[in-house]
Amino acid sequence: MATRPDTIYFFGTCLIDLMYPQAGVSAMQLIQREGVNVIFPQAQTCCGQPAWNSGYRDEARTVARAQIALFPKPIPVVIPSGSCAGMMKVHYPELFANQPDEAQALDVAGRVYELTEFLVDVLQIELKDLGEPVKVAVHTSCSSRREMGVADKIESLLGQLSNVKRVEQIRKAECCGFGGTFAVKQPEISASIVLEKVETIRATQADRLVGQDAGCLMNIGGAMEKQGDAIPHQHIAEFLWERTGGVA
Amino acid sequence: MTTEFRHNVTLNLAKPNVRANFRKAMDGLMSRRLDQFPDKAELERLRTQSMAIRANALSKLPELLEQLETNLTRNGIHVHWAETPDEANHIVLAILQQHNAKSLIKGKSMVSEEMGMNHFLEGHGIDCLESDLGEFIIQLAQEPPSHIVAPAIHKSRQDVAKLFNEKFPDIPYTENIDELTQAARRILRDKFYAAPVGISGVNFAVAETGTLCLVENEGNGRMSTTVPKVHIAVTGIEKVVEKLSDVPPLLSILTRSATGQPITTYFNMISSPRKPGEKDGPEEVHLVLLDNGRSNIYSDPELLATLRCIRCGACMNHCPVYTRIGGHSYGTVYPGPIGIILEPQKAGLDVHGELTQASTLCGACGEVCPVRIPIPTLINRLRYDGVRKDASTTVGTGSRRKTGEAAAWKSWAWAASHPAIYNFGAKTATRLHGLFPSNMGAWTNVRSAPQLAEQTLHERLKAMGVDHE
CATH class of the missing domain: 3.40.50.10420 (NagB/RpiA/CoA transferase-like)
Incomplete structure (x- = not known):
């Protein structure tokens, strides 16, 4: 278990930057409330994963190279997404293998934490639930579950909230069908997967859907909104911040 | 352009009885497999042992x-x-x-x-x-x-x-x-x-x-x-x-x-x-x-892991894509995750390279593979081989590179590696979020259009005075 740092870097991810900035703000506030200073390098953009998953490795590396330069200090890099964290932690070492800046990439990769992992394992955060009773369904992203191996962290955070009842959809571990560019390249298959995911989540009669990846939430949430009568969805950071008082 | 694969997919997704048959069968196979491995640590040990036997x-x-x-x-x-x-x-x-x-x-x-x-x-x-x-x-x-x-x-x-x-x-x-x-x-x-x-x-x-x-x-x-x-x-x-x-x-x-x-x-x-x-x-x-084609697969130190396969089919049983579209959609002898890495290597990326797109990269296949074939990693590798400019032993290397797509990725890489450009673009997009189309083609067939925030995270944090170095 890593020692508690004084300061961390925060990598907000491009999806959160553009679509869910409140999740990014909440994540940082949660960390700051624990007495940890947060640095947000303003030059950050995207981890490079879309190009990496499309086979455009040179382009992915160009973008990734601009990111690794932003995290020189030997402190954790916290990312509110299993997918982007997985890109940096698991795939940067592959992407930079035999490159002149391989050591720098490995150094950053070794300091990457997904947000819920950081809150639970490093900060050992203790949460006090101040919210009304609510039924929550969790969608764990495949990258959080399989690549980062941190699926249990979001559960343990929610488990600390006394008024939150977790309900579980069937086939919880199955992908939501987003897959980044997959949703664009194979829209019919992606649609068929997300519609089943929505059905299973609706069946839980949850009041809220939470997750640690904006991509999945945008996919599942968007499908529910299209149908109407959507179960509101929220990034786990935003949900935790709201439930625990939301004061810095 | 509708390819044969896309055509098959559309056809098979529209057959509710076939989809129900697959869903039911795959659910059964997954749960029976799970029952056989009550001890997760033991399963991981056995997978490593089996991988070692095949790799040897x-x-x-x-x-x-x-x-x-x-x-x-x-x-x-x-x-x-x-x-x-x-x-x-x-x-x-x-x-x-x-x-x-x-x-x-x-x-x-x-x-x-x-x-x-x-x-x-x-x-x-x-x-x-x-x-x-x-x-x-x-x-x-x-x-x-x-x-x-x-x-x-x-x-x-x-x-x-x-x-x-x-x-x-x-x-x-x-x-x-x-x-x-x-x-x-x-x-x-x-x-x-x-x-x-x-x-x-x-x-x-x-x-x-x-x-x-x-x-x-x-x-x-x-x-x-x-x-x-x-x-x-x-x-x-x-x-x-x-x-x-x-x-x-x-x-x-x-x-x-x-x-x-x-x-x-x-x-x-x-x-x-x-x-x-x-x-x-x-x-x-x-x-x-x-x-x-196996000798050719064998000649690449990374792709040769494809040949560890013992044909159990667990990867397809656990694949969200296979379960939806069924085996016939692939149009190949081997369907599912093992098929989408094996068939393009056998026939060439020019023939079956499109199949490498038939994955969300969720990782379920790699997680259950009894001989630990890193299927998602190999899918990624074959996508790379499909569009790369240099040579590799994979048949049909570079055949899936399209000028327009390659140019788009190049522009994207340029913008995303120049923060000023990225931030300008992001800021402009969010300012114009009301003008964003509500019809975004395939995405909005079953989903509402993504809502751009009014202000990016970059802007909000700057305004909040967060350390930014």
Whole structure:
């Protein structure tokens, strides 16, 4: 278990930057409330994963190279997404293998934490639930579950909230069908997967859907909104911040 | 542009009964597998052990194949080498012709599917009959397998009842599975006695002892390999293992991963033709070892992991894409995650490269693979090979690179590596979020349009005075 740092870097991810900035703000506030200073390098953009998953490795590396330069200090890099964290932690070492800046990439990769992992394992955060009773369904992203191996962290955070009842959809571990560019390249298959995911989540009669990846939430949430009568969805950071008082 | 794959997908997604059949079958297979591995740590240990056995065999593949040939020959089994499916078919045909055989009976073999054996032999006047129940069903329906272990999994009990009724009007209509099975059994039983040649696949070929191992549940494999006078086994060159002691762990993880069985009903070890004084067994046994692109896969140190596969089908059972679109959508012999890495390598990325897109990269396949093939990693690698500009050993390298797409990624990389450009673009987009189209093509068919925030995270944090270095 890593020692508690004084300061961390925060990598907000491009999806959160553009679509869910409140999740990014909440994540940082949660960390700051624990007495940890947060640095947000303003030059950050995207981890490079879309190009990496499309086979455009040179382009992915160009973008990734601009990111690794932003995290020189030997402190954790916290990312509110299993997918982007997985890109940096698991795939940067592959992407930079035999490159002149391989050591720098490995150094950053070794300091990457997904947000819920950081809150639970490093900060050992203790949460006090101040919210009304609510039924929550969790969608764990495949990258959080399989690549980062941190699926249990979001559960343990929610488990600390006394008024939150977790309900579980069937086939919880199955992908939501987003897959980044997959949703664009194979829209019919992606649609068929997300519609089943929505059905299973609706069946839980949850009041809220939470997750640690904006991509999945945008996919599942968007499908529910299209149908109407959507179960509101929220990034786990935003949900935790709201439930625990939301004061810095 | 609608490709054949996209066409198949659209067609199959629109068949609610087929989708329901797959969903139900895959749910069953997944839960049966899970029941077989109650201890997660033990499962991970077994996966590593099995991976090691397969990796060891591949690391010495040329030597082991020589040893296998030597030992099989010593045991009286004829060994044939085929580089292409066509060569393999001609070898089989020549053996049939030597024996004036006009018919044969087959146990299940995916390599024979790879060869298109039935089609080829039927063109030469040979009557081929599938004896595996699933294969028997799809042969009646004139369809290819939709799953490598359960070839007729796309069909419901009712589908099979209707099919039997149509093909065998003498048999009373029934939807009772036992009665249907018994009907097939009666039909096949006579054929086993009449067929001069039996065909089978091979699950493991043991180099040390010259033994061909065959895993099956119905006994048709044993019948096909013991009753006819001649037995011809066909397999891929990668199926070799070094030692007899390698077999039990592989067999155990194979059956548990595939069908959730601790062991199959039958496990056959074929080590020679009938010996003097023996009461059964074929007089002649042949093994055809097919390459069909495997040597080329073998030549790449990363992609060679593809050849560790023991054909359990767990990757497809757990694949959200396969479960939705079914095996026939792929248009290849091997569907699902193993198919989308194997088929483009065999036929070339120019032919089947599109299949590498048939994955969300969720990782479920890699998680369950009993020999730890890093399938998502290899999918990513093949996507790279498809669009890269330099050379690689993969057939069809660079063939999927399209000027427009490549230019788009280049522009994207330029913008995302220049923060000022990125931030300007992001800021502009969010300012214009009200003007964003609510119809975004395929995305908005089933989803609302993504809502851009009014201010980016970059802007909000700057305003909040967060350290930004």
